[in-house]
Amino acid sequence: MKMKTLANAIQKGGQGKTMTTCHLAFDGARRGLRVVVIDLDPQGNASYTLEAHACGLFASQMFDDSPDLVLSFFADRDNSGITLIHNDDRLANIEKLDLEDAATLLRTHVEALSQYFDVCLIDTPPFLSNVMASALLSADFVMSPVELEPYSLQGMEKMVAVIQNLREANPTLQFIGMLPNRYNVKIPRHVENMAILRDAYADLVMPFDIRQRDSIAEALGNQIPVWEIKKTAARDATKEICVMTQYVFEKMEVIQ
Ligand SMILES: Nc1ncnc2c1ncn2[C@@H]1O[C@H](COP(=O)(O)OP(=O)(O)O)[C@@H](O)[C@H]1O
Ligand SMILES: [Mg+2]
Structure with missing residues (x-):
């Protein structure tokens, strides 16, 4: 099986990119997939949650x-489970390169990783930048978590345009879809925005959602997946997350 690469991207913070990246990594690993996570966000939230899996390489080295x-580092190593390529401050230097050069370098490294892993997950910063665009130019798939708030929907609109643009340079890039996240059905604005989102984007929106769940934030802070939070309240969150991971892995064709 050829490695499949997924970027989580939307040019707005707080939508659930890192939450999704981490849970896909945890779930992929327990399914026996060799998962490499590249944290391209200078904020380093994924690096924090997945710290126990840091391999010693840094994102700027990609x-x-x-x-x-990369080729020598992973050759004699046990690459099972999660492998984290940690964020670092030198990522800022990537912004000085031409986008085309940056993207070619990252693509070459992702290609090298494909010898050792089944799934590559790329967490991206919440703004359009060389690193974000390079991620999309190196990925086979992209997904965009989105909150049901006006600013988020505006961010989504911009993201769809960016993805469409970058697909000209990377025609293999497939948009798995938008993931409505942190949905609170008790907020009428959320319910209304969900209807607007599904109406405007139809098939581009995943056919399920993830609610606002405290246990999800708690899990990420404790560096564990939500299914390891031993509270009854975590059960519903676990179900929702697993519907998402199953859907995404099926679309990526890394599971049956
Ligand atoms: N469904 C959810 N319910 C509750 N909290 C969530 C949910 N999804 C994400 N969070 C929390 O919201 C914040 C933003 O999520 P995060 O994944 O870091 O977004 P992004 O990477 O897009 O900036 C984090 O503190 C995270 O723990
Ligand atoms: Mg993040």
Whole structure:
């Protein structure tokens, strides 16, 4: 099976990119997939939650001139479970490169990783940048978690345009869809915005949602998946997350 790469991207913070990246990593690992996570967000939230899985490589190294380091680093290593490529401050230097050069370097490194992993997950920063665009130019799939708030929907509109643009340079990129996240059915504005989102984007919206669940935030803070939170309140959250991971992995064709 060829490695499949998924970027979580939307040019707005707080939508659930990192939440999704981490839960896909945890779930992929328990399914026996070899999962590598590249944290391209300078905020480093995924690096915090997945810290126990840090391999010693840093995200900026995925833009090195040659993939030799990656090729030798993973060759004699047990690559099962989750492998984290940690964020670092040198990511800022990537913004000084031409986008085309940055994207070519990242693509070369993702290609090198494909010898050792089944799934590559890329967490991206909440703004359009060389690293975000490079991620989309290196990925096979992209998904966009989105809150049911006006600013978020505006961010979504921009993201759809960016994805459409970048697909010209990376025609293999498939949009798995928008993931309505942190949905609170008790807020009429959310219910209304959900209807607007589904009406405007139809098939581009995943056919389920994830509610606002305290146990999800608690789990990420405790560096564990939500199904390891031993509270009855975590059960519904677990169900919702697992519907999402199953759907995404099926679309990526990494599971049956
Ligand atoms: N469904 C949810 N319910 C409750 N809290 C959530 C949910 N999804 C994400 N969060 C929390 O909201 C914040 C933003 O999520 P995060 O994944 O970091 O967004 P992003 O990576 O898009 O900036 C985090 O504190 C996270 O723990
Ligand atoms: Mg994040």
